[in-house]
Amino acid sequence: MRRIGLIVNPIAGMGGKVGLKGTDGSAILAKAKGMGAEQESSKRAVRTLERIVSLKDEIELITYPSEMGENAAKQSGFVPKVIGTIIEGKTTGGDTQQASRDLCKHKIDLLFFAGGDGTARDIYTAIGDELVVLGIPTGVKMHSAVFASNPMRAGDLALLYLQGKVKDVKEVEVMDIDEEAYRTGAVSAKLYGYLKIPFERRFVRGMKAGSSTNEKFAQEAIAQEIIDNMKKDCFYIIGSGTTTRSIMEKLELDYTLLGVDLIYNKKLIAKDLNEKKLIKHIMENKAKLIITPIGGQGFLFGRGNQQLSPNVIKEVGIDNIIVIATSQKINSLNGQPFLVDSGDRELDNSLSGHVIVTTGYRENVVYKVDS
Amino acid sequence: MNKKNKVRNFHQAKWDEPVIFELSNKGERGILFPEIEREIEEIVGDGISKLPENMIRKQQPNLPELSQMQVLKHYLRLSQQTLGADLNVDIGQGTCTMKYSPKINEQFANSPKITELHPSQDERTVQGILEIIYNLDLFLREISGLDKFTFQPGGGSQAIFAMASIIHAFHESNGDSEKRDEIISTMFSHPSDAAAPTVKGYKIINIYPNEDGLPDIEALKKAVSNRTAGLLITNPEDTGIFNPKIREFTQIVHDAGGICGYDQANANGILGITRAKEADFDLCFFNLHKTFSSPHGCGGPATGALGVTKELIKFLPVPLVEYDNEKFYFNYDVPKSIGKVRAFYGVVPAILKAYSWIMSLGSEGLKEVSQIAVLNNNYLLKKVLEIRGASAPYARGRHRIEQVRYSWDKLYQDTGVTTEDITCRMVDFGFHMWSSHHPFIVPQPFTLEPTESYSKAELDEYIAGLKKVVEEAYDNPEIVKNAPHRSVIHKLKTDTLDDPERWAITWRAYLKKNKK
Numbered sequence: 024m025r026r027i028g029l030i031v032n033p034i035a036g037m038g039g040k041v042g043l044k045g046t047d048g049s050a051i052l053a054k055a056k057g058m059g060a061e062q063e064s065s066k067r068a069v070r071t072l073e074r075i076v077s078l079k080d081e082i083e084l085i086t087y088p089s090e091m092g093e094n095a096a097k098q099s100g101f102v103p104k105v106i107g108t109i110i111e112g113k114t115t116g117g118d119t120q121q122a123s124r125d126l127c128k129h130k131i132d133l134l135f136f137a138g139g140d141g142t143a144r145d146i147y148t149a150i151g152d153e154l155v156v157l158g159i160p161t162g163v164k165m166h167s168a169v170f171a172s173n174p175m176r177a178g179d180l181a182l183l184y185l186q187g188k189v190k191d192v193k194e195v196e197v198m199d200i201d202e203e204a205y206r207t208g209a210v211s212a213k214l215y216g217y218l219k220i221p222f223e224r225r226f227v228r229g230m231k232a233g234s235s236t237n238e239k240f241a242q243e244a245i246a247q248e249i250i251d252n253m254k255k256d257c258f259y260i261i262g263s264g265t266t267t268r269s270i271m272e273k274l275e276l277d278y279t280l281l282g283v284d285l286i287y288n289k290k291l292i293a294k295d296l297n298e299k300k301l302i303k304h305i306m307e308n309k310a311k312l313i314i315t316p317i318g319g320q321g322f323l324f325g326r327g328n329q330q331l332s333p334n335v336i337k338e339v340g341i342d343n344i345i346v347i348a349t350s351q352k353i354n355s356l357n358g359q360p361f362l363v364d365s366g367d368r369e370l371d372n373s374l375s376g377h378v379i380v381t382t383g384y385r386e387n388v389v390y391k392v393d394s
Numbered sequence: 395m396n397k398k399n400k401v402r403n404f405h406q407a408k409w410d411e412p413v414i415f416e417l418s419n420k421g422e423r424g425i426l427f428p429e430i431e432r433e434i435e436e437i438v439g440d441g442i443s444k445l446p447e448n449m450i451r452k453q454q455p456n457l458p459e460l461s462q463m464q465v466l467k468h469y470l471r472l473s474q475q476t477l478g479a480d481l482n483v484d485i486g487q488g489t490c491t492m493k494y495s496p497k498i499n500e501q502f503a504n505s506p507k508i509t510e511l512h513p514s515q516d517e518r519t520v521q522g523i524l525e526i527i528y529n530l531d532l533f534l535r536e537i538s539g540l541d542k543f544t545f546q547p548g549g550g551s552q553a554i555f556a557m558a559s560i561i562h563a564f565h566e567s568n569g570d571s572e573k574r575d576e577i578i579s580t581m582f583s584h585p586s587d588a589a590a591p592t593v594k595g596y597k598i599i600n601i602y603p604n605e606d607g608l609p610d611i612e613a614l615k616k617a618v619s620n621r622t623a624g625l626l627i628t629n630p631e632d633t634g635i636f637n638p639k640i641r642e643f644t645q646i647v648h649d650a651g652g653i654c655g656y657d658q659a660n661a662n663g664i665l666g667i668t669r670a671k672e673a674d675f676d677l678c679f680f681n682l683h684k685t686f687s688s689p690h691g692c693g694g695p696a697t698g699a700l701g702v703t704k705e706l707i708k709f710l711p712v713p714l715v716e717y718d719n720e721k722f723y724f725n726y727d728v729p730k731s732i733g734k735v736r737a738f739y740g741v742v743p744a745i746l747k748a749y750s751w752i753m754s755l756g757s758e759g760l761k762e763v764s765q766i767a768v769l770n771n772n773y774l775l776k777k778v779l780e781i782r783g784a785s786a787p788y789a790r791g792r793h794r795i796e797q798v799r800y801s802w803d804k805l806y807q808d809t810g811v812t813t814e815d816i817t818c819r820m821v822d823f824g825f826h827m828w829s830s831h832h833p834f835i836v837p838q839p840f841t842l843e844p845t846e847s848y849s850k851a852e853l854d855e856y857i858a859g860l861k862k863v864v865e866e867a868y869d870n871p872e873i874v875k876n877a878p879h880r881s882v883i884h885k886l887k888t889d890t891l892d893d894p895e896r897w898a899i900t901w902r903a904y905l906k907k908n909k910k
Contacts, residue, residue: 055560074810173807175810176810352833354834376612377615378616379616385596386588386597386598387597387603388581388599388600388602389610391602391610391613
């Protein structure tokens with residue numbers, strides 16, 4: 024029997040309704056409640072579960088008590104197995120983390136969570152990418168790519184996954200922004216890691232076009248193109264992300280997924296460098312910088328890769344920036360341009376316009392960049 | 395189906411018919427040949443031993459062994475399991491320009507005067523067909539404004555490959571071919587405009603559309619450089635939007651030292667209205683099996699008729715068919731020819747049918763074809779936009795040329811029903827609808843192209859089908875998601891196509907992969 028887990032973050036989204044840009048922290052939660060915010064998260068989770076309730080006799084649903092999943096499960100017609108304990112009305116991120124760890128022990132096939140970026144982060148912090156997850160969007164901030172486009176679509180995708188019609192999974196970004204700073208108008212988003220979600224071909228196959236949607240093969244093709252064109256005696260700064268990782272994998276080099284690594288003549292020089300170390304290496308040397316935009320958002324600089332500072336970018340030179348991305352990733356932006364927010368207004372302006380992006384072996388596109 | 399209810403109570407035949415190889419019975423024959431009479435054998439021998447040793451098969455070919463009647467039934471059954479262009483309202487296969495192919499043209503092509511010709515015959519004995527080939531060249535020169543056509547490519551992609559080869563030969567003759575290794579195309583051009591030059595060894599730079607759905611001219615400026623070999627582009631693109639700045643595009647590429655090829659595989663909305671020449675293209679091609687009505691590849695052999703300006707004639711594949719005021723002849727004396735992209739001179743039946751189609755219409759008729767195709771398309775556009783959940787991204791409120799790339803994204807967001815589901819449900823009402831469209835920029839895409847062939851009544855029938863399916867998607871999505879219910883097979887599983895261990899494109903490969 025297949026097992027699904029469910030974690031509802033009951034307070035997710037409450038800050039948004041009353042214009043508070045998030046619900047992280049107990050003071051903000053109290054404020055939101057004071058302003059009349061209601062719990063919506065559980066209701067939205069019900070909409071998801073209703074899409075898969077036809078499978079209720081074939082799957083076991085395991086969840087946390089009361090508002091953290093039990094209520095939503097029962098409301099949608101499931102008879103859930105309830106584990107763990109909570110203090111009702113006082114749940115925190117710690118409960119989400121504990122629930123993730125507890126559910127992980129139950130050999131879950133798919134973990135639903137209803138929440139926002141903070142919830143995704145808690146799950147990632149607790150169990151990494153050990154389980155296949157799927158986010159039911161109920162939060163205020165949803166910069167992470169782990170969420171379905173709405174609760175019903177989360178249910179539909181889960182149904183296909185549980186029926187074995189969707190078999191592939193993909194790694195997607197867990198992002199979060201600092202709410203405090205956001206409230207004062209500054210956005211500083213961070214890439215926390217990657218979670219695995221079921222991978223549905225978003226677009227159906229055209230017999231004429233053939234299949235080109237396999238993200239992994241596309242990444243490998245890009246890596247081969249980059250490696251074939253690598254120049255001798257030139258530093259290559261490899262930015263963070265799964266697309267750039269494929270270059271390191273193909274070269275059989277060690278790497279950091281979230282950090283910035285440096286190679287020279289196809290050998291690893293150093294991993295996970297900060298701004299200072301990067302500058303030290305490339306100063307007065309030939310260097311190229313390979314980066315990929317963040318999925319679903321399109322940021323090239325300023326989100327998740329702050330070590331690639333204006334100084335580093337200027338030292339490398341704009342003409343030596345190589346942007347790589349799969350077509351799938353670009354198309355997921357729905358026509359929105361790539362974005363740069365390096366922190367240096369003037370630099371952002373000179374990075375804006377159009378950029379040539381390597382999308383496959385001998386394949387490139389020209390795409391718009393805005394600051 | 396009646397005047398009020400336009401949706402048919404349709405049911406497709408399901409024969410559960412095996413592959414023809416599985417029907418094979420050892421020793422079964424369609425024709426039993428008489429034994430060779432002794433007198434004949436004495437003169438010609440046994441018919442085999444005089445063949446060169448290396449041409450004699452060691453093993454019999456593994457062909458299916460069936461009687462005539464079994465073969466006939468097999469193919470009749472298969473034909474009943476299709477929704478061909480002569481059977482349904484085939485407007486759901488946008489970009490393919492499905493139109494009526496007059497049956498009289500089939501009769502011409504089936505005439506022994508054509509079928510008994512051999513490509514190696516002396517040119518003095520085939521003056522008639524050479525005249526037809528030459529005259530079709532003249533027609534297409536007039537339609538495009540370019541200076542010479544070849545019919546050698548056996549389809550659109552092969553014509554694009556030939557264009558890429560000519561672009562390469564052009565730069566080679568300037569000593570520039572190694573440096574110029576990039577071809578520029580656009581995301582809404584046909585994907586073969588990128589794929590075929592890749593085969594030739596080119597790198598591809600594709601231009602994304604701007605907010606209006608047109609290729610972004612600023613992006614083109616970014617893409618060109620001293621590495622630019624050429625531009626291969628469709629116009630109107632698969633969105634049905636005509637790029638009014640096309641001449642600026644060719645100008646920018648020319649200024650960078652590249653040459654420009656126009657993919658006019660589908661020229662159905664612009665015959666007699668706009669030409670390759672006036673947009674400063676150096677090369678173009680037409681698919682005779684699209685715009686010019688000779689049936690498609692699946693319904694008959696194809697031709698990508700490739701034309702060039704006079705500066706590029708010297709690169710065309712050989713032989714060219716020429717006329718010296720006395721006779722038609724094959725010209726192999728093309729100094730810088732790219733050689734051959736296919737054997738002989740082109741698919742003669744396709745050339746003949748296109749010639750006949752053009753002759754029956756004349757120049758006024760060709761223009762009217764385009765006008766009606768555009769009118770039909772804009773009628774359909776208005777009707778589709780009245781359907782809940784459908785939209786036409788880009789160029790809001792504007793007319794389109796001969797087709798529109800629509801989106802079911804709203805429907806999908808509302809109901810979870812995808813383009814593929816709708817495609818599967820449409821066959822329950824007897825409509826073929828093509829599932830999807832590269833490059834997937836438009837979410838949940840579908841492309842309708844009504845051409846000039848379909849009557850208002852037929853367009854209305856198709857719209858009624860779409861409306862019915864959309865109503866079901868909102869009221870009872872399961873019926874759509876589990877479709878088809880009245881077709882040959884229930885649901886197509888496509889995941890095997892991704893698994894090299896499982897798919898096979900020949901019977902021999904199937905046997906090998908399944909270790910039979």
